[in-house]
Amino acid sequence: MKRFLLVLVLTGTLLSCKNTSENKKDGEDSATVESNTVDKVETHYVPIDSDEALIAASLMAAPEESRDGCKVIGYNMAGDFVTLREGDNEFIVLADNPKQSGFNAASYHKSLEPFMARGRELRAEGKTGPEIFDIREEEAKSGKLDMGQFGATLHIYYGESNQYNPETHEVEGAHYRYVVYLPFATAESTGLPEKPLGSNHPWIMDPGTHKAHIMISPLRKE
Structure with missing residues (x-):
C-alpha cells in the first residue's frame, strides 16, 4: 500500500x-x-509632395538644436526659387529641389551666403561649373567676394530616395556629409591629407584655392 x-x-x-x-x-x-x-x-515613407513636407525634410540637414530658427530657401513645389520660411539664427537651409531625382538638402552658416548666392547667380546665367569656379576664385582673391567666416560649415543631407517619414521627417536612406570652409588653406597649413585615408577620415579638397575645405563623410548607418 x-x-x-x-x-x-x-x-x-x-x-x-x-x-x-x-x-x-x-x-x-x-x-x-x-x-x-x-x-x-516597418517605417512608412511617403512622397514629399507639399512645401510643408519639403521644408520639414530639408531641415534635417541642419543640426537638431538649430532647426527651429533656420531660414529655408530653395525651389518650392511649383518650381519657383523663394524663401520657404524666414529664420533668425546662424543657419540657412537650401531645400531639396523637388524637380530633381533623389534628395539633396544643405544647411550652411549665414556668413557663407554671399559665396553661395554668387554661385546661384552665375549658374542662372548659364555658366558652367569650371567657369563659376574661376570667376569666384578671381573675385575672392581681389576681395570682391566675401567668403564668410574662416571655418564656416556646410551640412549636406542626401540620398537616392525622395520619400520621407512624416513623423520623424527623416528621408529614406539619406546620409550626412560635412564641409568646413578654409579659403586658400593647404595640406601643409592644416596637416590634412589631400585624399581620405579612410571612409570617414577628414581631408582637404581644392587646397590652395578660394574653395578649400575639409571634407568629412561619417560612416553610413545600415
Missing part, C-alpha cells in the same frame, strides 16, 4: 514538472513571437 502511494506521489510530481516546463516553453515562444513582431514593424 505504501509503495502504491509512493508511486502516485512520484507520478504527480513528474506530471507537474512536465506541465511547468511546457508552460515556460509556451511563454518563451510567446515572447519570441512578440519580439519578432516588434522587429518587423
